[in-house]
Amino acid sequence: MDTDVIVVGxxxxxxxxxxxxxxAGRRVRVLEARDRVGGRTHTLRLPVTGVSVDVGGQWVGPNxxxxxxxxxxxxxxxxxTHDQGQNxxxxxxxxxxxxxxxxxxxxxxxxxxxxxxxxxLALSRTIPPGAPWTAxxxxxxxxxxxxxxxxRHARTAQTRALMRLYAGAVFSADPAEMSLLHAxxxxxxxxxxxxHTLVRGHALQDRVLGGAQAIxxxxxxxxxxxxxxxxxxxxxxxxxGVTLHTPQGRHRAAHAILAVPPALWSGVAFEPxxxxxxxxxxxxxxxxxxxxxxxxxxxxxxxxxGLSGLAISDTGPVTVTFDNSPPQxxxxxxxxxxxxxxxxxxxxxxxxxxxxxxxDSLARLFGDQALRPLETVQRxxxxxxxxxxxxxxxxxxxxxxxxxxxxxxxxxxxxxxxAETARIWMNYMDGAVESxxxxxxxxxxxxx
Amino acid sequence: MDTDVIVVGxxxxxxxxxxxxxxAGRRVRVLEARDRVGGRTHTLRLPVTGVSVDVGGQWVGPNxxxxxxxxxxxxxxxxxTHDQGQNxxxxxxxxxxxxxxxxxxxxxxxxxxxxxxxxxLALSRTIPPGAPWTAxxxxxxxxxxxxxxxxRHARTAQTRALMRLYAGAVFSADPAEMSLLHAxxxxxxxxxxxxHTLVRGHALQDRVLGGAQAIxxxxxxxxxxxxxxxxxxxxxxxxxGVTLHTPQGRHRAAHAILAVPPALWSGVAFEPxxxxxxxxxxxxxxxxxxxxxxxxxxxxxxxxxGLSGLAISDTGPVTVTFDNSPPQxxxxxxxxxxxxxxxxxxxxxxxxxxxxxxxDSLARLFGDQALRPLETVQRxxxxxxxxxxxxxxxxxxxxxxxxxxxxxxxxxxxxxxxAETARIWMNYMDGAVESxxxxxxxxxxxxx
Numbered sequence: 001m002d003t004d005v006i007v008v009g010x011x012x013x014x015x016x017x018x019x020x021x022x023x024a025g026r027r028v029r030v031l032e033a034r035d036r037v038g039g040r041t042h043t044l045r046l047p048v049t050g051v052s053v054d055v056g057g058q059w060v061g062p063n064x065x066x067x068x069x070x071x072x073x074x075x076x077x078x079x080x081t082h083d084q085g086q087n088x089x090x091x092x093x094x095x096x097x098x099x100x101x102x103x104x105x106x107x108x109x110x111x112x113x114x115x116x117x118x119x120x121l122a123l124s125r126t127i128p129p130g131a132p133w134t135a136x137x138x139x140x141x142x143x144x145x146x147x148x149x150x151x152r153h154a155r156t157a158q159t160r161a162l163m164r165l166y167a168g169a170v171f172s173a174d175p176a177e178m179s180l181l182h183a184x185x186x187x188x189x190x191x192x193x194x195x196h197t198l199v200r201g202h203a204l205q206d207r208v209l210g211g212a213q214a215i216x217x218x219x220x221x222x223x224x225x226x227x228x229x230x231x232x233x234x235x236x237x238x239x240x241g242v243t244l245h246t247p248q249g250r251h252r253a254a255h256a257i258l259a260v261p262p263a264l265w266s267g268v269a270f271e272p273x274x275x276x277x278x279x280x281x282x283x284x285x286x287x288x289x290x291x292x293x294x295x296x297x298x299x300x301x302x303x304x305x306g307l308s309g310l311a312i313s314d315t316g317p318v319t320v321t322f323d324n325s326p327p328q329x330x331x332x333x334x335x336x337x338x339x340x341x342x343x344x345x346x347x348x349x350x351x352x353x354x355x356x357x358x359x360d361s362l363a364r365l366f367g368d369q370a371l372r373p374l375e376t377v378q379r380x381x382x383x384x385x386x387x388x389x390x391x392x393x394x395x396x397x398x399x400x401x402x403x404x405x406x407x408x409x410x411x412x413x414x415x416x417x418x419a420e421t422a423r424i425w426m427n428y429m430d431g432a433v434e435s436x437x438x439x440x441x442x443x444x445x446x447x448x
Numbered sequence: 449m450d451t452d453v454i455v456v457g458x459x460x461x462x463x464x465x466x467x468x469x470x471x472a473g474r475r476v477r478v479l480e481a482r483d484r485v486g487g488r489t490h491t492l493r494l495p496v497t498g499v500s501v502d503v504g505g506q507w508v509g510p511n512x513x514x515x516x517x518x519x520x521x522x523x524x525x526x527x528x529t530h531d532q533g534q535n536x537x538x539x540x541x542x543x544x545x546x547x548x549x550x551x552x553x554x555x556x557x558x559x560x561x562x563x564x565x566x567x568x569l570a571l572s573r574t575i576p577p578g579a580p581w582t583a584x585x586x587x588x589x590x591x592x593x594x595x596x597x598x599x600r601h602a603r604t605a606q607t608r609a610l611m612r613l614y615a616g617a618v619f620s621a622d623p624a625e626m627s628l629l630h631a632x633x634x635x636x637x638x639x640x641x642x643x644h645t646l647v648r649g650h651a652l653q654d655r656v657l658g659g660a661q662a663i664x665x666x667x668x669x670x671x672x673x674x675x676x677x678x679x680x681x682x683x684x685x686x687x688x689g690v691t692l693h694t695p696q697g698r699h700r701a702a703h704a705i706l707a708v709p710p711a712l713w714s715g716v717a718f719e720p721x722x723x724x725x726x727x728x729x730x731x732x733x734x735x736x737x738x739x740x741x742x743x744x745x746x747x748x749x750x751x752x753x754g755l756s757g758l759a760i761s762d763t764g765p766v767t768v769t770f771d772n773s774p775p776q777x778x779x780x781x782x783x784x785x786x787x788x789x790x791x792x793x794x795x796x797x798x799x800x801x802x803x804x805x806x807x808d809s810l811a812r813l814f815g816d817q818a819l820r821p822l823e824t825v826q827r828x829x830x831x832x833x834x835x836x837x838x839x840x841x842x843x844x845x846x847x848x849x850x851x852x853x854x855x856x857x858x859x860x861x862x863x864x865x866x867a868e869t870a871r872i873w874m875n876y877m878d879g880a881v882e883s884x885x886x887x888x889x890x891x892x893x894x895x896x
Contacts, residue, residue, distance in 0.1 A: 144593055144595070145596070176590065233717075266836070269679060277830075279833070280737060286732045347724040347725050383727070403792070
């Protein structure tokens with residue numbers, strides 16, 4: 001044996017698993033396809049202003065126990081997301097300024113939205129954590145799209161628009177692309193719609209000082225054997241161990257933890273072949289589509305206009321924005337998300353055309369000052385071969401009920417980790433950490 | 449250059465393309481991962497009775513011009529599918545004997561079915577061949593599942609059951625797993641529901657004498673450079689050509705035709721990376737789930753009972769059967785299809801348990817004589833690493849409208865073929881041949 005356990009993927013899931021196994025006295029080798037650690041977290045230092053920004057995952061909140069505990073353990077600090085001032089909503093061509101979650105829409109719309117949300121949350125509370133396929137009426141919930149449910153139950157165009165914005169912002173997808181059961185599952189255990197979308201007290205409350213990639217970097221610094229630029233092309237196992245192939249050669253261990261998105265395993269040779277249900281599951285978990293765009297300004301000019309920097313828009317391509325300035329507030333940074341169908345349209349454009357489309361979108365919300373940034377940065381995660389998309393996998397209709405049990409079930413000496421396999425906070429940093437802890441325990445339990 | 453064109457995949461699509469290029473004077477190398485040609489066609493000689501059976505694709509019909517022309521060109525003969533006698537339908541626990549397509553259900557059910565079919569066909573006629581994303585109202589048709597549409601429009605349980613049987617038999621999937629737009633697209637250009645499901649004059653009219661794999665074998669026999677057990681793990685391209693990597697080494701050519709199912713390209717390294725939309729499309733085309741089961745008897749005992757061997761059942765695991773005996777009628781062979789959710793359940797069982805479940809299913813239709821075959825054979829296509837499932841790819845909600853144009857669009861020197869890329873008869877042998885002809889023309893056109 002070259003080592004005790006091989007971990008594939010140096011994102012948060014893989015590195016958390018590797019740390020736990022290493023702490024338990026096991027020899028661990030981490031194989032990472034990229035030339036960096038961090039997976040879907042990536043902190044970049046921008047060339048003009050020298051400011052560091054997260055072009056990948058960046059938020060944590062007090063309702064996310066796994067990532068919060070890990071940050072404490074690694075001695076990393078957080079700072080609050082800026083949310084002082086009024087939010088903006090651009091809906092049906094009208095601009096609204098407001099505080100809190102819901103824009104000041106006409107009373108019938110607010111009543112309709114409240115009813116729809118209550119109905120959605122009541123349904124979501126019927127989903128057992130980690131096992132949505134066992135929910136009452138799971139087959140029926142899984143046989144329709146989230147869009148079908150919205151269309152059927154929303155009585156106003158504005159309510160439909162708000163729910164579509166929720167889907168885009170939280171799933172990086174259109175509601176047509178996912179099953180209702182998945183929308184309920186994903187929403188359920190993160191404190192409902194508010195838990196996923198609110199800042200204070202919720203999932204967007206804090207950012208990591210120094211950038212979110214520092215988490216992976218610290219985890220990797222504590223490990224002895226992390227190998228970059230080592231993509232795995234074949235995975236074998238026999239009675240005594242596993243054999244993984246990279247361009248650098250064969251790697252042999254007693255167990256392997258596979259901590260990259262499920263979609264990336266289709267087309268990789270497994271010997272013996274994976275069980276049919278697992279193999280087909282991997283074909284059925286496509287990644288979301290999102291372009292993360294940031295524009296850097298000398299100062300956060302929107303703050304002096306009484307704006308928080310948080311905005312939603314039903315036109316796009318940017319549909320959600322945040323004030324993403326560093327703790328000290330300069331330079332000012334506006335963050336815009338381009339999701340689902342909007343992301344697909346912009347994928348076809350070159351970088352300059354995308355930049356223009358995104359800045360125009362920001363200017364419709366924040367005025368012409370938004371058109372004159374010092375610099376911009378954009379990241380199309382669908383174009384990243386080793387992620388395949390962000391934030392994570394989508395479950396289309398029929399997938400949870402047809403294939404759910406295969407998501408976490410080990411295949412002999414192969415154990416699955418990654419944010420997609422989390423019981424709660426799937427596709428978040430918290431879910432990645434939860435899955436890494438679980439996979440490490442799984443290996444230790446099976447050794448006996 | 450090692451050769452002019454490399455074709456990946458020695459199924460009908462790849463070999464058709466290779467033949468056309470070779471006929472046009474080009475040097476062609478075919479790289480095939482398996483130790484045989486034929487892809488999703490595979491003819492087996494059974495050990496006990498010595499009879500040859502197709503465990504993969506087997507039917508052709510006069511409404512399929514591409515495969516019929518190729519059979520003629522290769523000098524292969526066909527023989528008619530046996531359909532003399534009465535069909536069986538087991539619906540809601542009742543057994544019905546009938547002739548023709550539709551069982552003698554109560555008149556209100558027949559009226560409901562007729563209305564539903566008319567509505568479905570009228571919608572399907574609005575879909576332009578090869579470009580469903582341009583259909584009127586495409587976004588709305590693509591935002592819901594086929595199941596949603598059936599549930600909304602079928603007024604009787606029996607009609608719903610018949611439509612679910614149609615989905616299972618023709619898509620190897622549950623209607624919950626596909627978008628309504630896909631169900632319409634797939635159905636539209638094969639002559640409607642009848643075109644896909646009827647024997648005489650339609651897609652199931654004939655079988656290939658000697659087995660369907662003979663087509664691939666004859667195509668391969670005419671080629672000089674077909675390399676088996678050569679799975680492609682990396683695909684590179686530059687200004688002057690393509691480089692494909694197999695365990696045997698590097699293969700260099702001016703163009704490549706990639707003729708394996710789209711799902712199998714996820715996780716394979718492309719250099720430069722594929723365009724984001726193409727890469728995400730590949731994550732979104734999972735393969736259907738089907739187990740093909742055959743039981744061989746001394747003689748076709750159902751014929752003497754006045755039965756055709758064609759049966760449908762709403763209980764499963766076998767939901768559709770055919771008389772699959774050889775032309776001379778002995779031995780007698782019953783073919784049972786196990787699809788979608790039924791296939792997923794049986795995937796979890798061992799071969800013996802599956803055999804028992806399938807035979808019990810046949811016995812409920814054809815009596816206890818069905819329990820005593822001379823031998824049986826089964827093929828779970830989802831367990832085949834180099835197919836990933838059968839008959840072909842499913843388009844879930846949002847995929848056609850979000851990613852459709854990327855299905856056939858060449859990426860530089862890489863050209864896509866395979867039954868999934870056909871304009872008409874997707875996932876049929878005819879579609880595979882159509883796609884191979886098209887890809888070959890594409891390469892010849894771009895050479896200039």
